[in-house]
Amino acid sequence: MQKLGVPLVICLATLLTGRVPAQNAPPAESGPAIRVTTTEVLLDLVVRDKRGRQVKNLKPDDVEIYEDGVRQQILSFRPVASHEVQRREAGIETKKATVNLSPRSLRAVxxxxxxxxxxxxxxxxxxxxxxxxxxxxxxxxxxxxxxxxxxxxxxxxxxxxxxxxxxxxxxxxxxxxxxxxxSRASEAILTANPTQATIAVAVGTRSANVTLQVTGGEISKTAFAGADVSNGTGANILRGDQVRERGDFSHIxxxxxxxxxxxxxxxxxxxxxxxxxxxxxxxxxxxxxxxxxxxxxxxxxxxxxxxxxxxxxxxxxxxxxxxxxxxxxxxxxxxxxxAAANSSLGAMxxxxxxxxxxxxxxxxxxxxxxxxxxxxxxxxxxxxxxxxxxxxxxxxxxxxDAHYEASYHPSSDRYDGHLRKIEVKLARADLQVESRTGYFAMPDFNGSSTLAPFETTALAALNAQPLPHAFDFRSAAFNFQNDGTHSQNVLAFELPGSSLIGTPDPEHKTHRFHVSLLALVKEASGQIVDRFSVDAPYQIPNENLPAVRASSITYTHPVSLPPGHYTVETAVVDREGGRSAANAFPLSIPERRKGVGMSSVVLVQQVEPVSGPVDASDPLVFQRKRMVPMAALELKSTAKPVVYFVVYPDKANAEKPRIQVEFLSGGQVLAKQTADLPPADPSGTIPMIVGAAMRPGNCELRITALQGSASATESVNYTVAAK
CATH class of the missing domain: 3.40.50.410 (von Willebrand factor, type A domain)
Structure with a gap:
């Protein structure tokens, strides 16, 4: 991109010097990345009798499986021998009756x-x-x-x-x-004798002799051969008293x-x-x-x-x-x-x-x-x-390891992320069965529908009614190049640092944060066509904690979708705080229009270098720099915002493309500027950076791409805080 000098309020500028390399558009796809294959559910069952013992003689006719109240046809039912699951995990092949299946294994937890x-x-x-x-x-x-x-x-x-x-x-x-x-006495006390005090009185003609004899507390040498424990009178009396106390309070x-x-x-x-x-x-x-x-x-x-x-x-x-x-x-x-007479009071x-x-x-x-x-x-x-x-x-x-394995094809082919409840009924009333009580209906992406534990937690939040809202976060979507069959898009999720709870780690002088996020893109019928998730722990030094609280954590996800109407459902889990929040917003992908085209106008939060391989499908990346979008659209009075967008000239039109930038505040146009655009890069696109004007209150930056009589307009609305 080249710098364009524009007077008045608006200033068009490139972020970097030199030309922007061509954006590599992803190859066209025939549709959303969903494997439309029949999924087999493998359900582990553990059956016990009333005494908790496992039952190992169950027959297929003894079991009925229901999914959301609908009885399922059981394809196979068999006992699984010990360690068979481990051998299967290790890659040892096991024969199956059907090979064209994508199994969804619901193992016993x-x-x-x-x-x-x-x-x-x-x-x-x-x-x-x-x-x-x-x-x-x-x-x-x-x-x-x-x-x-x-x-x-x-x-x-x-x-x-x-x-x-x-x-x-x-x-x-x-x-x-x-x-x-x-709470229990020592083993020595278990085998010692209780203390008894015997008073013997011998009456003579002129005097009486009184003898006090204390017995008990001796340790049984049968139970404790060679026990190195004192058997002195004092030790025995103390131990015997403990035995007496244990006997008196044994019920307690x-x-x-x-x-x-x-x-x-x-x-x-x-x-x-x-x-x-x-x-x-x-x-x-x-x-x-x-x-x-x-x-x-x-x-x-x-x-x-x-x-x-x-x-x-x-x-x-x-x-x-x-x-x-x-x-x-x-x-x-x-x-x-x-039967003995003259027993002492203790003996009695x-x-x-x-x-x-x-x-x-x-x-x-x-x-x-x-x-x-x-x-x-x-x-x-x-x-x-x-x-x-x-x-x-x-x-x-x-x-x-021991359990039964039942397999069936779900009667429903709707994979919308909702919880499918499973109920297992047994023909014998004296038996109890343990199994998974349900699973989340997820499509088979890239050959696997397996969910990570943090994704399951997020799905539970998305299935809650009403949706949880323990803290605030923002979601947004941005449209980019549309080749007629698919459109490049970017989903953005912005989480304020002040919304998270950190756990102090005094030893390392840090705070621990842990964020889990799951986003589902659903088409109009409710079917899931894309899934994005991230599980991110953070260890923040204490001196950096104020800066984290004052900033936001932003995650982005590029996705290619055909024209249509979608819904993006998102759940965020604050794992250190044990809280969650969820939201949903509509996403519309328009049909490709003839003539000049234009992407969404993205308010840029910050620019960060790209380390490692560049994701060619991410339209927010160029010259190994990544535009971090702002989803909240709320600016401080001291901010110096810029916006990023891409113009797609019509190659069939010989007219030179131009751009018109309008700044509006409170619905009134305060500034308007038109300028020629630089030549397109080798990919035929023109990425641009525009410095956005500021005024307290509600603002709008409206950008129109012009090429001959054709035009395309996009805008971004944002709020500026008062000084």
Missing amino acids: NVVCIVFHNLDPVSRGRAIDAVQEFIKNDLQPDTYVGVFNLNDRLTALYPFTNNRKELLQAAQTAFNGRPMDF IGMRETDKIITMVNELGTLPGRKTVLLVTTGLVTTGDPKRFQSILDNANRSGVTVYALDTAGLSETDTIQAGNNAAGRVAGVSRTQ REKSRQNDNMNDAVRTSDTQASLRELSEGTGGFLIANTNDFRKPFQHIIEDL
């Missing part, structure tokens, strides 16, 4: 919750080693693992992820700086422990997909109430929660079963003294509590029994009395 429970400093090390061994196993692609601590509430130690390296690190640092609440302890399990099931039960809990613990004390415990199992099975309990004690001389036997032995000893108290002590011996000493019942009652199993966890962990992985 596996949520694995590693829950630490009742761990003391000694057992923590074994627990971490066991968890790291579990994480090393190969998991299905759609398996997400989270790490939790279970106390009076369920606390997330690390969010769900399928990144094995992150999980190994999270397991290693799970207890760093985090206080643990211990059992209530609290079962309340923890109820909290865990209730909170994890709200998660999607198959919920597998690896409960890493030292044991579970219950109230002994079978109805209360059965209600916990029923709730877990209704919520799809399967528990695999892992007793961190492993294979050692310390055995909770032995502890239970010792406790039962104490009760038997008390029973043998029931023990006799009166015989039944309670028996119940306590069964439910609080052998803490593995309740873990086994919790695991097997929800379809899992107990891992205990072993130091080799590889085989049981492999068994868990096989349970996670």
Whole structure:
């Protein structure tokens, strides 16, 4: 481009010296880039009975699949063996009955919750080693693992992820700086005897001798061979008092422990997909109430929660079963003294509590029994009395992999981004099924309709009614060259920095921002013809934070569309702030007109260099410089705006093209200037930069391309703030 000297208010100028290289127009396309092929849906199903156990003898006639209330014809139904999904992902070919299909795989979502429970400093090390061994196993692609601590509430130690390296690190640092609440007594207390004080009075003829004998608190050497624990009188009395306290409050302890399990099931039960809990613990004390415990199992099975309990004690001389036997032995000893006369007050108290002590011996000493019942009652199993966890962990992985796969062709061929709800019905009322409850109907772009997780979140925002509006952002579209069948266009999305929430990072003296964006272009029928998405994390130094707040983040997307009427739907997710906003605006692509043509007039926010390869389909790029468009169209009084546009001369017209620039404020023409345009570049186009005039209030810059009697007019409206 060349500089054009224009007096008065308007000044035409080139941004760069020298000629602008030709814009390479993309090759003509026959239509929107949509693969119009029949899509096969592959739906994973996990079927369990009322006790949470997987059902492996289901037949195709036992299953009905509905999509948006319409029953679908099932093409195939088969059980999927362990690790078949991983082999398929690795590229091992599997035979299919139909080869001309673009499968949409709706795999079962596996949520694995590693829950630490009742761990003391000694057992923590074994627990971490066991968890790291579990994480090393190969998991299905759609398996997400989270790490939790279970106390009076369920606390997330690390969010769900399928990144094995992150999980190994999270397991290693799970207890760093985090206080643990211990609700059960030590293992020594489990096997100690309660303290008893016996007062013996020997009455003589002239005096009485009173003897106080304190017993209890001794540790069972059967359960603790070689235990290095003091058995002195003081230590035994203290330990015995703890046993007495544990006995008196055992029911309260059992209530609290079962309340923890109820909290865990209730909170994890709200998660999607198959919920597998690896409960890493030292044991579970219950109230002994079978109805209360059965209600916990029923709730877990209704919520799809399967528990695999892992007793961190492993294979050692310390055995909770032995502890239970010792406790039962104490009760038997008390029973043998029931008929004895002249018992002390303490002994009589023990006799009166015989039944309670028996119940306590069964439910609080052998803490593995309740873990086994919790695991097997929800379809899992107990891992205990072993130091080799590889085989049981492999068994868990096989349970996670096992499922049925059903395939069908959706009866609807409308791909508009809306959620298609899936319902699976079973012929047997005693069975429960887990599957994806729906999917977003997206067309098959470039051979794949797979959505990234952030795109799914944005689609959920677009499907919400009403659309979310937690913050402001602007969307706009600009038309460029039209070859008669397609038009070059640019979509722009502008997000004010002040709209985002940043998370401070004191260690690095920065703030974290994270923006996700999804835009769908829909034709008049609602069918999606183009998709654009971006997921962008930012780490902003604290000293740059004011500048970011005062500026905007702009994303652009070039798209080629045939003439017609479209709608652009956009969702933006502020991931650090946990908020979203969405909007929609119409986009019209006119038919190509004969004669001179002109692009939209783009108000330029800034100019930035292009690094790397130049996108030839982007009309906002020239001379390795990129015009960043402004979508908000609101200017400060100190701004010095320019606009960018492209003139397309009529090659069949010998007249020299000219340009007319008008500046309007409040609807009144304040300045008008006409000037000749420079010669077209080798591509036949004339890119131009115009300095826009400023006046407080509503302004309009109207530009008309003239060539003989033909003309084309475009304008841009903007608002200037008062000084």
